[in-house]
Amino acid sequence: xxxxxxxxxxxxxxxxxxxxxxxxxxxxxxxxxxxxxxxxxxxxxxxxxxxxxxxxxxxxxxxxxxxxxxxxxxxxxxxxxxxxxxxxxxxxxxxxxxxxxxxxxxxxxxxxxxxxxxxxxxxxxxxxxxxxxxxxxxxxxxxxxxxxxxxxxxxxxxxxxxxxxxxxxxxxxxxxxxxxxxxxxxxxxxxxxxxxxxxxxxxxxxxxxxxxxxxxxxxxxxxxxx
Numbered sequence: 001x002x003x004x005x006x007x008x009x010x011x012x013x014x015x016x017x018x019x020x021x022x023x024x025x026x027x028x029x030x031x032x033x034x035x036x037x038x039x040x041x042x043x044x045x046x047x048x049x050x051x052x053x054x055x056x057x058x059x060x061x062x063x064x065x066x067x068x069x070x071x072x073x074x075x076x077x078x079x080x081x082x083x084x085x086x087x088x089x090x091x092x093x094x095x096x097x098x099x100x101x102x103x104x105x106x107x108x109x110x111x112x113x114x115x116x117x118x119x120x121x122x123x124x125x126x127x128x129x130x131x132x133x134x135x136x137x138x139x140x141x142x143x144x145x146x147x148x149x150x151x152x153x154x155x156x157x158x159x160x161x162x163x164x165x166x167x168x169x170x171x172x173x174x175x176x177x178x179x180x181x182x183x184x185x186x187x188x189x190x191x192x193x194x195x196x197x198x199x200x201x202x203x204x205x206x207x208x209x210x211x212x213x214x215x216x217x218x219x220x221x222x223x224x225x226x
Contacts, residue, residue, distance in 0.1 A: 007153065009042040009083075010091050016041070017063055019144040020117065027117035027138045029108060030145070031131075032059040034122035037145040038068070042083065042093070051211050058101040058127075060108065066093045069101040105130050119143035163205075170199035189215040 020027050032038050035054035039045060046055025058069040068083070072095050080086065083093035096104060108114055109131055116131050117138040131137040152160065174196040181187045193215035200206055 007155070012041050013061065013066065013091065015148065016061065016144055020063065025138050027115045028113060029060055029062040029115070030117045030143060031105065031123065031127065032061065032143060032145055033124060033127065034146065037143060040149045041145055042068070051209060053207065056098055058098070060105065064090045067096055067104060068093050069096050069098050071098050102126060102130065109136055117143070119146060166203040167200065170196055170203060173199045189217055189220065
């Protein structure tokens with residue numbers, strides 16, 4: 001895992017906690033199951049899944065504690081320091097084994113005043129069924145993390161625009177190459193995909209494609225995805 005630092009994760013945690021405290025149903029904790037939720041909250045990225053900058057994780061965020069469930073044997077000392085994992089204050093991340101999320105959630109829910117907020121679109125049933133009785137469960141289609149991260153700030157908007165410009169350069173390089181290579185008659189769709197991937201790999205901040213490049217021409221182009 002590696003971290004990005006534009007808006008600090010502490011700022012994001014404070015923002016999400018403010019949404020929890022202002023909610024009229026008064027949740028005491030927020031459970032994050034979607035991988036992009038935790039990645040966004042802590043400004044962290046990983047490579048556990050091909051074509052996705054995420055890592056296997058869950059997060060349980062309460063008003064005074066943060067529990068991050070990951071494969072702890074892969075967490076470096078630098079990352080522990082970044083997450084201030086050596087303490088238990090409200091802005092210190094307690095690292096727990098990825099496989100212990102169910103056990104820890106059960107322990108938390110057993111507390112008398114516990115009320116856990118989940119986004120139903122991304123919470124698996126194995127965790128959902130633990131949060132009982134019903135008055136200990138608060139649901140919305142999407143968690144406040146997902147709805148908050150959907151609104152980009154000025155820095156995020158700028159980074160998105162710059163990334164699209166860099167990608168456009170790679171596509172223009174591909175088109176220029178195709179103009180010369182296609183008339184020679186020995187070009188394959190696979191070679192074209194490899195070429196544009198190589199062009200993209202040379203761009204600043206590139207960490208690989210977001211999905212396997214789809215390259216189709218002629219009779220194949222009508223159904224590129226098969």
